[in-house]
Amino acid sequence: MSREFPFPIPSGWFPVSASADIAPGEVRRLECFGRELVLFRTDAGVAQALDAYCPHLGAHLGVGGKVEGESIRCPFHGWRFDGTGSCVDVPYAKRIPPSARVKRYPTCERNSFVWAWHDPDERDPFFEIPSLPQVESPGWAETFRKTWRIRSQIQEMGENGADSAHFPVVHGSAAVPQAEVSNKGAHRRATQYTEVDTSKGRTQNTIEVNSFGLGFGYTHFTGIFETISLNCMAPIDSETSDLTVVFLQPRESKSRGVAKAICKDLEKQIAEDIPIWEHKRYHDAPVLCDGDGPIAEYRRWCIQFYPGHSGL
Numbered sequence: 001m002s003r004e005f006p007f008p009i010p011s012g013w014f015p016v017s018a019s020a021d022i023a024p025g026e027v028r029r030l031e032c033f034g035r036e037l038v039l040f041r042t043d044a045g046v047a048q049a050l051d052a053y054c055p056h057l058g059a060h061l062g063v064g065g066k067v068e069g070e071s072i073r074c075p076f077h078g079w080r081f082d083g084t085g086s087c088v089d090v091p092y093a094k095r096i097p098p099s100a101r102v103k104r105y106p107t108c109e110r111n112s113f114v115w116a117w118h119d120p121d122e123r124d125p126f127f128e129i130p131s132l133p134q135v136e137s138p139g140w141a142e143t144f145r146k147t148w149r150i151r152s153q154i155q156e157m158g159e160n161g162a163d164s165a166h167f168p169v170v171h172g173s174a175a176v177p178q179a180e181v182s183n184k185g186a187h188r189r190a191t192q193y194t195e196v197d198t199s200k201g202r203t204q205n206t207i208e209v210n211s212f213g214l215g216f217g218y219t220h221f222t223g224i225f226e227t228i229s230l231n232c233m234a235p236i237d238s239e240t241s242d243l244t245v246v247f248l249q250p251r252e253s254k255s256r257g258v259a260k261a262i263c264k265d266l267e268k269q270i271a272e273d274i275p276i277w278e279h280k281r282y283h284d285a286p287v288l289c290d291g292d293g294p295i296a297e298y299r300r301w302c303i304q305f306y307p308g309h310s311g312l
């Protein structure tokens, strides 16, 4: 646990690789959830994530491990583990020790990322993240992708959207209008309606943020231009997180200029937030006032992702 933040790494689906960055037969060393993991893609194309250290004499499966069919072979003495983490072959022994297994992290692929399920209580996944049809659609194009490594926690970074009052001060923008918030289990939706004056008159715009646990959310902007931003966050350890943002826009978009400006503004906003995030500390009982935005509600929703809660 970090000095500034009192909770452990939460439960949920977290992005561990871009799907395109791991081809069949490839093996990667991963730092995630405060642990060392190995990520590999089997010959059949399934991405698997396991704890990295071989239960035999502790070699790192992500450094020299080799994919064989649907399994990975340890680089040290050649023990072989399947995607469930069970040892299925010891090349020089008559009997495989029953405890020869490594912890497995359930995986899925959605929206051009590989996601690994982390749960401090070792529960099975209790929610799913949706596949957005726009990611694969020929009518849509990816127009922006960037990853930041930030010394903060994903819950703290996620609070940004609920924190209306920081927008004018940190970002020089208008206070974010009150959102209509609804949540159902791990899914939280916050919708804001804004009006913008353009040369063609006043346009109504909607910003809908959908979060699925603390690791994945997407924002759908409609109105003057249409954009979807994927917001993917992974806890690297108790002090450090990776934030990856992807923008998708209609291929025929007439508002590329606006979209470019939004991407630029987003980069500026994150650059402005980072020094606050990296040096702030979490107050369990902050002094809040009216106009602060739905911070308490956001925090109540987050509680379900920590140990001791059913997750439902």
Ligand code: FES
Residues within 6 Å of the ligand: 054, 055, 056, 057, 058, 059, 074, 075, 076, 077, 078, 079
């Ligand atoms: S350390 Fe992995 S097989 Fe010996």
Ligand SMILES: [Fe+2]
Residues within 6 Å of the ligand: 160, 166, 170, 171, 269, 273
């Ligand atoms: Fe911010």
